[in-house]
Amino acid sequence: MGLLDFRKSTFKHGVHPPEHKEETNGRPIRQFPFAPLIILPMAQHIGAPSQIVVREGQEVVRGQLLAKAGGYVSVPLHAPISGTVRKIANVPTISGKMSPGIYLEAFPASSQEVLEGTPVDVDTATPEEILKGIQDAGIVGLGGAAFPTHVKLKVPEGKTCDILMINGIECEPYLTTDHRVMLEQADDIFTGIRYLLRSTGAGRAIIGIEANKQDAADHLEKMIPEGMPVSVKVVPVKYPQGSEKMLITSVLGREVPSGGLPIEVGVVVVNVATTAEIGRLLPHGRGIQERVVTITGPAVRKKGNYLIPVGTPLRYVLEQVGVDENISEVYMGGPMMGVAVSNLDISITKGTSGIVAFTEKDVKRADKVYPCIKCGACVDACPLSLNPSKLGILAKFEAYDQMAEEFHLMDCFECGSCSYVCPSHIPLVQYFRLSKSIVRKRNAAKQTNGNAK
Amino acid sequence: MLNRTLNISTSPHITRGIGTDDIMQNVVWALLPTAIFAVYSFGMSALLVLVTSTAACVLTEHFLCRLSKKESTISDWSAVITGLLLGLTLPPNFPLWMAFCGGVIAIALGKSIFGGLGYNVFNPALVGRAVLQAAFPVAITTWFPAFPDNRFFTVSSSTFAAPFMEPTVDAVTGATPLSAFKFDHVVTPTSELALGLITGSTGETCAVLILLGGLYLVARNMMNWRIPVAILATVYVLSGLLHLVDSQAYPPPLFMLFSGGLMLGAVFMATDMVASPITPLGVVIYGFIIGLLVVVIRIWGGLPEGVMYAILLANAISPHIDNWIQPRVYGTSKSAKGI
16 A cells, blocks of 8 residues: 555456445444244355254254254354254255255243354464364355355465455445444454464465445554554455455456466455454354344335344344335345345345345336447456457357357356446346356266266 | 235346437437537538438338337437438438438348347448448539528528439539548648538538537447547548658648548447447457548548448458457456457
């Protein structure tokens, strides 16, 4: 952040959707009431589902292990509340698929004391012990991806990590969870950074923050512990800067190779709320029980940032905050990449960073899809410099192989900037999601055929 | 209250809120000052030409949509642009029946035959004009002088010429600055060119208003500014070099920029989104080709003006430019599909 830093610290292209963050960014995090019945799907992270270790009718204490990791790319699940395992059955999830899960009934008058496990000492633990501690705490990326954090932190053989990037960008409109976490949980964040520096072997950490959260940047800068190799970097506001690749380019000017991970350029990126969670849980050997969720949007009455137990049903959440009677759409995550909810009986999971609700009049649905007029707005928006116009035309012709081989379809991370700007209202990113899944299936089929021969 | 059925849709759930019809409408607004000035300087005849060509385009589009049993697409406003642009490239005293034919051809052969908006290879208005130029070479190169007396109440004698009859030509016709230079070596002062105190086709005379319309569209992010800049820069530099070599034989560069249909073509015709390349480098190459062709045709060609053919040729090359030039994809060392 020196005066001599002339390089424009942002990535190429991107879009500027209206932020709507002022509606909740001044509201401190508040504890949400405990729901009488919570629903815990075992598949609430990327990877293998957790495996249930309790039985129906068993009484569990808050923080007790309910399910163990189902493999390396998986995490355990802890009881978010003290109560009774009412039922073990398939439960609905956001994707529309059912997942094995647990219905947990809260003890009506429990103190909700938390059970603690084996602490991980930051000064004596080995990197492997820290990674194990992070997995045991059930930690996944809280920014929305819900990818198991210990997998991401594992620096592959032969690679080194020189910079630990803490992601405090939060570029999705409406969401303010990371903003509040940075303002209110600075100590946890820095404790988390100590664990992360130790486990990755990185020489220093940079906290990347967008300019619309200057107060958080100033606060963290002030709170940096004596002698800790951490700096704060403020970058201009632009969507989708919170994507790992864009953040690395904005802050460091490095470009992650196509198809590669950030470690290829010596960087590991961790979300700031995830970092705070690590700093809070590991010293006590606890598991993750709750997370901060922004509940906002024009259809929500009591907008705010709430600390909500994992598994709290969405219906209960909306009943507590109150919604407009004309509520018509509910998104989990922000409006750019979030998923529209069809069923209010799904629950808050570890990856739920926000709930945004719109009424009918807030939704500007394209009444008409025009042909592509080659205006190039999508080309100017795509943060990866793909050619969405061409990809969209090829998708219509079902030329999926050409899309992947000549036009880098598989690099698309579905930020939705192309659809956002398209004047012809062509659902480009949806085309690409479908095309990507078809290419993935074809590749998998090719592989099985190859193995069979 | 929570028993309502929720709508589901795929992300993103918000859009920028600018539609294709908004863009087209704004292009029409941007053309209005030029059209109003045309009526001011050439009077009733110019107004009739503009109304006729626009009506022809809109009616043809509507009729052809009906014929192919599709919903009419006139509400996207693109036919209005084609009609206005065609009218602006015609002489103010152009016979109306010819202007009407031009409008029908522009939409039918320039646009609908390729599949309508988004699929046309060439700028439809220029297709219409090219056919008119081939069919009626005399009428399309006969201009009456700007600011004639009583222009708002009388029309040129050729305006209402009956179809397929030799139109009676006005006694007084004006030479455009380009033909004056080409054939008599007279250089019109740049200030007169910029302010539109000259004769020419209805909409090509006032460079200042054309630029103003272009700036409006650029400010609203509805026009690719690189295209006019590349064209005008190429024309300026190439003709400037020639002028340095021989200032008698070759016109001064500013004269080249402000005369003829170059401004109108560079700002409103070459920027047809559908018929121009999509990548930043691609449009610069496209603009360079247009600029080069304009200079070559104007200086060494048999015609005084070459903007129309320059743009049409570049339109034809544009899909190939898009095939060759792809943006360099993030995280790759070369473009997805190298040159």
